[in-house]
Amino acid sequence: xxxxxxxxxxxxxxxxxxxxxxxxxxxxxxxxxxxxxxxxxxxxxxxxxxxxxxxxxxxxxxxxxxxxxxxxxxxxxxxxxxxxxxxxxxxxxxxxxxxxxxxxxxxxxxxxxxxxxxxxxxxxxxxxxxxxxxxxxxxxxxxxxxxxxxxxxxxxxxxxxxxxxxxxxxxxxxxxxxxxxxxxxxxxxxxxxxxxxxxxxxxxxxxxxxxxxxxxxxxxxxxxxxxxxxxxxxxxxxxxxxxxxxxxxxxxxxxxxxxxxxxxxxxxxxxxxxxxxxxxxx
Amino acid sequence: xxxxxxxxxxxxxxxxxxxxxxxxxxxxxxxxxxxxxxxxxxxxxxxxxxxxxxxxxxxxxxxxxxxxxxxxxxxxxxxxxxxxxxxxxxxxxxxxxxxxxxx
Numbered sequence: 001x002x003x004x005x006x007x008x009x010x011x012x013x014x015x016x017x018x019x020x021x022x023x024x025x026x027x028x029x030x031x032x033x034x035x036x037x038x039x040x041x042x043x044x045x046x047x048x049x050x051x052x053x054x055x056x057x058x059x060x061x062x063x064x065x066x067x068x069x070x071x072x073x074x075x076x077x078x079x080x081x082x083x084x085x086x087x088x089x090x091x092x093x094x095x096x097x098x099x100x101x102x103x104x105x106x107x108x109x110x111x112x113x114x115x116x117x118x119x120x121x122x123x124x125x126x127x128x129x130x131x132x133x134x135x136x137x138x139x140x141x142x143x144x145x146x147x148x149x150x151x152x153x154x155x156x157x158x159x160x161x162x163x164x165x166x167x168x169x170x171x172x173x174x175x176x177x178x179x180x181x182x183x184x185x186x187x188x189x190x191x192x193x194x195x196x197x198x199x200x201x202x203x204x205x206x207x208x209x210x211x212x213x214x215x216x217x218x219x220x221x222x223x224x225x226x227x228x229x230x231x232x233x234x235x236x237x238x239x240x241x242x243x244x245x246x247x248x249x250x251x252x253x254x255x256x257x258x259x260x261x262x263x264x265x266x267x268x269x270x271x272x273x274x275x276x277x278x279x280x281x282x
Numbered sequence: 283x284x285x286x287x288x289x290x291x292x293x294x295x296x297x298x299x300x301x302x303x304x305x306x307x308x309x310x311x312x313x314x315x316x317x318x319x320x321x322x323x324x325x326x327x328x329x330x331x332x333x334x335x336x337x338x339x340x341x342x343x344x345x346x347x348x349x350x351x352x353x354x355x356x357x358x359x360x361x362x363x364x365x366x367x368x369x370x371x372x373x374x375x376x377x378x379x380x381x382x383x384x385x
Contacts, residue, residue, distance in 0.1 A: 013332070017329050017332070018306065018310060020325065020329065021307070021310050021311055021322075021325065021326065021329065022310045022311075024311075024314075024318070024321065024322050024325045024326075024373075025310070025311045025312075025313065025314035025315075025318060025322055026318075027315065027317070027318060027380070030318060030321060030322075030325075030377050030380070031374065031377040031378070031380075033325070034321075034325050034328075034370060034373045034374055034377060035370075035374070037325065037328065037329055037370070038328070038370040041328070041329070041331065041332060041366055041370070044332065044335060045334060045335065045338065045366070048335050048338045048339065049338060049342075052338075052339060052342065054342075054343055059342075060338065060339070060341075060342025060343065061342055061343075061344075061346065062341055062342055062344060062346060062352065062355070063342075065341065065352060065355070065356050065359075066338065066341050066342065066359060068356070069341070069356050069357075069359035069360040069363065070359060070363050072360055072363075073359070073360045073361070073362070073363025073364045073366075073367060074363055074367045076364060076368075077363060077364045077365075077366070077367035077368035077371065078367055078368075078371055080368060081367075081368045081371040081372040081375065082371065082375070084372070086375075086379060089320070089324070089372060089375075089376055090320065092368070092372050093320075093323060093324045093327050093369070093372060095368075096327055096328075096331075096364060096365050096368040096369050096372065097327050097330075097365070099361040099362070099364045099365040099368070100327070100330055100331050100333055100361070100362065100365035100369075102357075102358075102361045103331075103333050103334065103336075103337050103358045103361045103362040103365060104333050104336070106337070106340075106354050106355075106357055106358035106361070107333070107336045107337055107340050107358055109354060110340050110344075110351055110354050110355060110358070111340065113350075113351065122285050122286075122288075122289050123289050123292065123293055215319075215320065215323075218323065219319075219323050222323055222326055222327050222330070223326075225327075225330045225333075226326070226329075226330040228330075228333065229330045229331075229332055229333035229336075230300070232333050232335075232336035233336075234293075234296060235336065236335075236336055236339055237296075238335055238336070238339075239299070240332060240335060241332050241333065241335050241336060242296065242299060242300070242303075243299065243303055244329050244330060244332035245330055245332065245333070246299075246300050246303035246304060246307065247303050247306065247307040247310075247329070248307070248326045248327075248329050248330040249304075249307065249330075250303065250304040250305070250306070250307025250308050251307040251308065251310060251311045251322075251326055252307075252323070252326050253308075254307070254308045254311060254312070255311060255314070255319065255322060255323055255326070258314065258316070258319065259319050259323075262316045262319065
């Protein structure tokens with residue numbers, strides 16, 4: 001009975017995310033929409049803590065640690081977002097987005113450690129490795145975007161950077177394939193190399209982009225984190241994570257395009273900057 | 283090739299759901315006015331904080347003697363909470379300012 005109660009809770013949470021996003025896109029209902037989504041998130045979190053059953057039928061353990069992390073996170077999150085100046089809001093969003101990316105990245109790291117000594121099926125592996133790659137890119141990119149917006153990091157671009165980035169991205173994909181095919185002893189090595197390269201890629205992806213374009217990039221990274229969250233949803237067969245993640249991934253991508261349009265530019269133009277025409281766009 | 287077919291066969295429910303959610307996500311925010319772009323981005327940012335559920339599961343399933351998993355799980359829950367709480371509070375503050383401006 002508790003298990004089915006949790007199913008209903010996740011269903012309600014998914015619906016609040018959809019309704020919340022819908023209401024957030026109208027001026028009169030936006031604030032209420034935000035609160036509704038927050039409520040859905042709240043019940044999903046506490047439902048998971050108290051009702052989730054592992055595959056062996058046990059409740060979740062380590063509750064002391066869990067609540068310690070929740071309380072520290074909640075206090076830090078509230079204080080820092082209440083104190084931040086209105087003009088510094090976008091960089092705060094970027095920072096929080098990076099935290100979400102890092103969360104997805106850590107989940108993948110831990111799950112890989114669980115699974116590395118067993119044969120792993122394709123779907124499971126894809127969810128882990130995509131969550132790792134996308135989460136790492138989003139984490140590193142968001143931190144760079146945050147540093148740029150707060151004026152601690154200048155734009156850095158060097159000749160051939162787009163080709164370098166494209167190559168790096170290709171190597172990451174190849175690394176994922178090699179990890180899947182490697183034997184048990186070597187797989188972790190390739191996995192951690194892929195992880196490191198993904199973090200580096202996130203840094204180099206955002207470094208050359210001009211400071212004025214940062215909001216668009218943050219929106220793009222935001223939708224990436226959504227996809228990383230959805231990978232977690234696939235991993236645990238959790239519909240709330242899956243729907244929430246994909247929803248943000250899709251809405252975030254459209255929002256990125258809309259933001260570019262409002263600035264009268266194309267997304268390609270923002271990412272490539274004044275180097276138009278390079279192959280690295282894709 | 284067979285692995286790929288099996289993958290689609292075994293996960294068809296989720297694949298359907300992903301495709302429908304993509305269209306829904308695009309449809310739902312399709313007509314957002316440009317003044318709401320930043321709050322909407324921030325709200326979406328808070329919603330993808332749902333990744334914290336994964337962190338909670340990972341942390342709760344960790345062996346209490348496996349300190350590496352415990353510490354990584356602790357960090358994951360902490361960062362996820364920052365994403366969720368910070369995201370919603372920042373969005374609320376942005377929209378609050380928005381309301382004051384209009385009235």
